[in-house]
Amino acid sequence: MQTQSDIRLTPQRQVILEELAKVKTHPTANEVYDMVRKRLPRIGLGTVYRNLELMADNGMILKLEVGGSQKRFDATTDLHYHIRCTGCGRVDDIQFSAMPQLDQLAANSSDYQVLGHHIEFSGICESCDDPQEAKK
Amino acid sequence: MQTQSDIRLTPQRQVILEELAKVKTHPTANEVYDMVRKRLPRIGLGTVYRNLELMADNGMILKLEVGGSQKRFDATTDLHYHIRCTGCGRVDDIQFSAMPQLDQLAANSSDYQVLGHHIEFSGICESCDDPQEAKK
DNA sequence: CTGCATGCAAACCGTTTGCATCCCC
C-alpha cells in the first residue's frame, strides 16, 4: 500500500508500462515480455516479472488474479470487473459500474477486515461461440 | 456439463469426497492429498488430482479458481461467494445470498454468452489481523 | 564507489502425464 514515490523509472520499467497501457487486453507476463522484447530485445523474462510485481505493489498497475493458471496485468487501476472466456482464456472488461457497497455486506457477514472485491464472470467469447469449442 | 451418471465410485474417490465434505475450509489439492493419505496411505498425488478434476467436471464438487497460485476445492456446489485472506491465503465462505441477476447485467454489456460469475472478496482474517502480518 | 537494476540460467512449485500394473465387470 505504498505510493509510487520510491520507484526508479528505468528504461525497462518505462517500456513495460507503456506497452501495458497500449493494449486493452489483459496480457500475461509472457505476453508483456513479448511486447516489450520488440523494443528491448535483450530484456530478461525475470526483469519483466520483477517489475510487473513491483509496479503492482506500488499500485501503478493491477495484477489480476483471475481463474486460469496465469496471472494477468492491467494498466487500468480503477475498480472494474472482468469476464473470462472458458474457451480460449481471454479476459475482457465488463462495462458496468462497480459496486463498492458489496464490501460492506461482506464485512457484516464475516470476521474479516474486508479490503476489496473482484467479480469475475465466465462465458464464451464471440470467437469461441462455436458449438464445437464451447466445452471445457 | 455432464451428470454424475457415469462415474465409478472407487474407494479412492469415495474417500476424497468424504474428506472434502468433512471440512469447511477450501483445501488445495495437496491438502486433500494429506487428508486422504491418512486413510489410504498408498494413494498417489496424481490420483487425487485426476479425481478432483473429474468430480469437478461432473459437478459433484466445485473447483475454485480463486486468486493465489493454487486451485482449491469445495464440496458445496451451490452458488456462494468467498473471501481470501491476503495474509495467509485461507479462503472462507461469505454468507450472503448470491446475485444471479448479475449475469444478466454482464450479458447486456458484453459480447459474451455469459455462463456465470464469482465474487471474491479479499481481506485480513482474524488470525492475521496483526499490524505486523497485515502487509503483502 | 555503492547500491539498486538487469540478464541469464538454474531452481522451484503446483499440476499433468506416460506407463506398467491392478482390479472390476
Add this chain to the structure above:
DNA sequence: GGGGATGCAAACGGTTTGCATGCAG
C-alpha cells in the same frame, strides 16, 4: 480378458531466485 483406475515418477509450464555484471547517482 479388456477397459478403466491406480501408483509412481518423470515432464511440464509458469514463476521466482541467485549470481555476476552493469549502470546511475
